Amino acid sequence: MTDSTKTLCPYCGVGCGLEVSPPAQPGKATNRDSQGNPIWQVRGDRAHPSSKGMVCVKGATVSESLDKSRLKYPMMRDSLDEPFRRVSWDEALDRIVNHLQTVRFTYGPSAICMYGSGQFQTEDYYVAQKLLKGCLGTNNFDANSRLCMSSAVAGYIQSFGSDGPPCCYDDLEETDCAFLIGTNTAECHPIIFNRLAKYHKKNRKVKMVVVDPRRTDTAAKADLHLAIKPGTDIDLFNGIAHLLMRWGAIDTYFIDECTKDFPAYAEIIQHYPPELVARRCGIRLDDLEKAARYWAEADKVLSLWSMGLNQSSEGTAKVRTLINLHLMTAQIGKPGCGPFSLTGQPNAMGGREAGGLANLLPGYRQVKNPQHRAEVERFWGLPSGRIPSENGLNAWEMITGLETGDVQFLWVAATNPAVSMPDINRTKAALLKSPFTVYQEAYYPTETAAYAHVLLPAKQWSEKTGIMTNSERRVTLCPAFHQPPGEARADWEVLAEVGRRLGFTEEFAFASSADVYAEFVQLTRGQLCDMTGLSHEFLAKYGPQQWPFPEGSEPTTESKRLYTDWRFKTADGRARFGAFHSRGLAEPPDSDYPFVLTTGRLYGHWHTQTRTGRIEKITKMHPNPFLEVHPRDASKLGVEDGCLVEVRSRRGLSRLPVKVTKAIAPGTVFVPMHWGELWAQDAEANALTHPESCPYSKQPELKACAVQIVPVTAELDSLPAEEKLTPVNKLLSLVVGASES
Structure with missing residues (x-):
């Protein structure tokens, strides 16, 4: 192979376009890593509308890990005290299916869990939902996005009636005021920060406010850095709202015509005068007023946030309180403004679209909504009531379920919970109690492999073809271009084969990932995330596209914003204010732990x-x-x-x-x-x-x-x-x- 391949970076949610070329180029020496493996050459794809040819150190070096420390063959052991032994795929799958059936008919489907990942492609996510929530009848599929973006999901749903970031990256270069909260964008989402920083430097009237207890590389570029005390975000937002109300810097027409529940919110913010807020947040009063003034005087305010808001015991309340500021000033649905959640992983958005959390179903549907369950059951050809009416176990509940014995089968794929879960000593102790753990991963060893009974080698980025959606809702086809090591298989292929061996042959009669995607997009028809106009073939021909992209849409590189008509996905079309007092940290410092x-x-x-x-x-x-x-x-x-x-x-x-x-x-x-x-x-x-x-x-x-x-x-x-x-x-x-x- 001599031609380059256009794909997507498999790291953060920015979703930068990459162009990858084979190691041996005519007239050039082959670069090799320290182990002698030839290195594929990676550069930014200048035609990708999200990243415009830029790439960070992670993306630039990603190919150097392709041939290192790979899990190449299925392996098994009877207990965690024994070494793994190499087995065939048939042996591994037989053991998995037999154990699944035993648990299913002895303990019930609720004892079966799968913990997936934003490293999944959309096809992997979708087949997992169909297998667990549909065929097996358990909603116990969760993903590491639970640790990453689930507060943003909940905040969007409660405020707007649906998940889905309303903004796009072009807004970075059209805003008058960028308000960055709980995000070290310069390090964690460097390419979009580069876009913002260049625009900010050229336009000195544009203001950048950064809210973070640390003076990060992001904060160093700001016009105003608010180093608030951890846990005081809601105090800050309510304090800014108090000043906007006091100054009359609100849009009463938008509030009256396009929103609901403003009076309850207005009552709450009366309790957040600037002197009190500055003291609680640990910032200067004039800096608080300056931040509110920047917001009040800007025609277009764009807020960006990430883990600093989401990873919180009041994460949804923080997200909604930030969205309140946009609603009271009509800063949404226009170029350069809106509340913009920065996704942590490359396909966390695709996972949300495919229903890849324990409370979601494909196409931005909710498990607890009976109409949504019925729609998915009809589409999958399942009997009414097959999908349980209650949310499945989330990531932490899977851990506590191992402690109590309620979880009898745990399948982990493309993530490393033995490091990433909270209270890791308790997590590891629970993993040791698991009666049966399957771990599906590209690399070996990892910390979680130590707790597995069966290891399955997975194809990773570059070795399988599939779809990923980035933070601005842009959908990119990622073709396979690298030969997988040993006997590695794509995640969706493994899941589909298990489904067939369980007897669901028609449900998983997919010949390719393109077939999987073609089925999935039909479940998005008429939804906010409608992608019925997209397919592998279409994206290969026309390049990345932003949703919504219903059937019949024309390809374009122009940005698509949501809620441009100021009508939202709620029953009455109005956005909802959320009224929240600040509760602070779940575990505040004290004399023993200061x-x-x-x-x-x-x-x-x-x-x-x-x-x-x-x-x-x-x-x-x-x-x-x-x-x-x-x-x-x-x-x-x-x-x-x-x-x-x-x-x-x-x-x-x-x-x-x-x-x-x-x-x-x-x-x-x-x-x-x-x-x-x-x-x-x-x-x-x-x-x-x-x-x-x-x-x-x-x-x-x-x-x-x-x-x-x-x-x-x-x-x-x-x-x-x-x-x-x-x-x-x-x-x-x-x-x-x-x-x-």
Whole structure:
């Protein structure tokens, strides 16, 4: 193969277009990685409307991990104390199907769970929904998007009647005021931040406000940085609303004609005068007023947020309170404005479209809506009532279900919960109790592999053809161009084969991923996310398209905004205000645990390093974990740069070197979330975090917990280390040659 392939970056939700060429180019030397594998050449696709040819270090180096540490063959073991043995696909699938049937008819479908991933392509997501929610009759499919964007989903649904970000990336270059809250966009979504930063630099009248307890690279470019105390976002939003009301800077026509429930909200914000809000948030009064003035004076306000709002015990309330500001000022449905959730993963949007959470069904439908269930049952040819009327178990409920014995079969795919879940010591203990765990993954080893009974080798990005949707609702075809290692299979192929072996032969008679997608889009007909005009063939011919794209639509690179007519997807067409008081953190600091720990990503790494930890350039860029501490706190603790400290919460501890920096607010500390047991000892951020979650979205508060910090003294260091042989240590002792044997 000599031609380049156009595809999508498999990392964050920006969804940058990539152009990938084979290693051996005429007249050029073949680049090779440190293990001698030829490296595919990656550059930005200039024709992709989302990224316009730009690419970050993760996208530029993604091909360097394709041939490293891959799981190549199915493997099994009878207990977690035994080594894996290589088996055939037939042996592995027979064992899975037999165990599924035993659990299904002994304990019922509710004892079966699957935990998927925003790394799935849309076809993978869709086949999983059809298998579990349709054929098996359990809504127990959840994805790591639960830890990422579920508060944004709930906020959009409650405010607008439907999920779906109303904005697009072109709004970055048309806004008068960009309001970034709980997002380190420069590091976590670098390409769209580059677009915004260039526009901001050229247009000095454009204002950028960044709300973040840390002075990140994003905050450094802002006209105004509000370093609020963690957990005070709602105070801030209600305080801005109070000032907008006081100044008369609201759109009464829009409020009267296009919204509902404003009086209850107006009553709430009366309790948030600026003096009180500034004190609660820990910011200057004039900075609060400046932020409100920027919003009031702008014709077009664009807000952007990510995990800082979503990963909270009041995540949905935070999202809705931010949306309230847009509703009271009619900042929606026009170029350059609107509430814009930045998706964390490459196909988290596609997962939402396909129904890939425990409370969703394909086509932006809700499990609890009887009409929605009936529509999907008719389309799938199922008897009425097959899809349960209650939401399935979410990600954390699967963990607690393992503790109680209610979960008897756990299937994990394309994610690494043994690092990424909250309260990781409790999570690992629950995984040890699992009667039967299937783990479907491209790489080996990972931390979660230590808890599996069956390992299934999965094709990853570049090795399978499918669809991904980015944060601005742009749908891109990702063709296969790289030969998968060993016997790896696409996730949807594995799921469909299991379905057929369970007896659902007609339901899973797909010959290709194009067939899967063609069926899926029919369930979007008439919905906000209508994609009936799209197919693999259409996207291959015309390139990425933004939905809605109903049948008969013409291809275009122009942006499509939602709610341009100011009619929403509610029963009466009106958007809803949400009235919320601030409740603060689920676990506030106290005398025993006086610091607030917050967590986040670094520019080069991705999630739990399953891919980036195997790329030399990135590991050199971010070699070790660390703890950011403000100089004032460091002085009180008696620590300096590089000192080792023990960070303790009520659930566990981590040992980390200190990074003293004024970029973090006093009283708050920061640790990156990427390091699991495979990459560093006692450095897991989620050894500290708690599982308390938003009551609406069920998204855990991974962004904040109370901790104490104890310097690791020579005496403490010289104490005999506890002999601990964790499941991951055991796995590593057995891993050499295991995937080849």
